[in-house]
Amino acid sequence: MDSVNMIAAPAVESALVLSGRFQRTLSFDLERLKSYESVLARPFDLRCYTTNRFIRSVEPYRGVRLTTLISEAGLPNEVPGEFKRTVFVAVGHDGYVVTFSWHELFNTPIGENVLVAYECDGRALDAEDGAPILFSGSDILPAPRHVKRLARIEAHVLEPLA
Ligand SMILES: Nc1nc2c(c(=O)[nH]1)N[C@H]1C(S)=C(S)[C@@H](COP(=O)(O)O)O[C@H]1N2
Numbered sequence: 001m002d003s004v005n006m007i008a009a010p011a012v013e014s015a016l017v018l019s020g021r022f023q024r025t026l027s028f029d030l031e032r033l034k035s036y037e038s039v040l041a042r043p044f045d046l047r048c049y050t051t052n053r054f055i056r057s058v059e060p061y062r063g064v065r066l067t068t069l070i071s072e073a074g075l076p077n078e079v080p081g082e083f084k085r086t087v088f089v090a091v092g093h094d095g096y097v098v099t100f101s102w103h104e105l106f107n108t109p110i111g112e113n114v115l116v117a118y119e120c121d122g123r124a125l126d127a128e129d130g131a132p133i134l135f136s137g138s139d140i141l142p143a144p145r146h147v148k149r150l151a152r153i154e155a156h157v158l159e160p161l162a
């Protein structure tokens with residue numbers, strides 16, 4: 001097992017960065033993700049939203065809640081109520097993008113099941129397996145927000161157009 005770790009890609013390659021409207025920019029490699037309280041997900045079927053295609057069944061993931069990482073980076077509080085119009089843009093290594101709202105994550109049950117996963121069925125995942133994997137366990141069709149090789153979480157504060 002140790003020899004496998006030795007030849008794995010450098011941890012920095014799968015580092016996840018939280019940047020944008022946070023109190024501080026933070027970077028998490030897989031080891032650092034494992035240092036936070038973890039949550040075990042339920043098994044689910046990965047199904048594409050666009051085509052309804054069944055992709056595969058996924059055994060229970062273990063990971064850290066996205067809300068835990070966001071709280072660690074901290075949202076600014078100088079502008080009252082700004083958090084209510086903050087959205088989190090999740091970006092994969094390949095530029096694939098999905099969104100979460102502050103409300104969804106912190107003020108609905110959906111947020112409790114949004115994990116950054118590093119283990120599946122008791123087995124550690126590495127970059128080749130797609131780690132770290134962001135997924136939203138309460139989504140009706142989970143494939144779109146099952147982001148392989150999550151690279152960034154950006155906090156954006158939205159403004160009305162007019
Ligand atoms: N990084 C990344 N993750 C992604 C995507 C992507 O293009 N890039 N596509 C999503 C969509 S729309 C689908 S259907 C599934 C496809 O999963 P698969 O590549 O394991 O078949 O991955 C999801 N996660």
Ligand SMILES: [Mo]
Nearest residue numbers: 048049050143
């Ligand atoms: Mo998809």
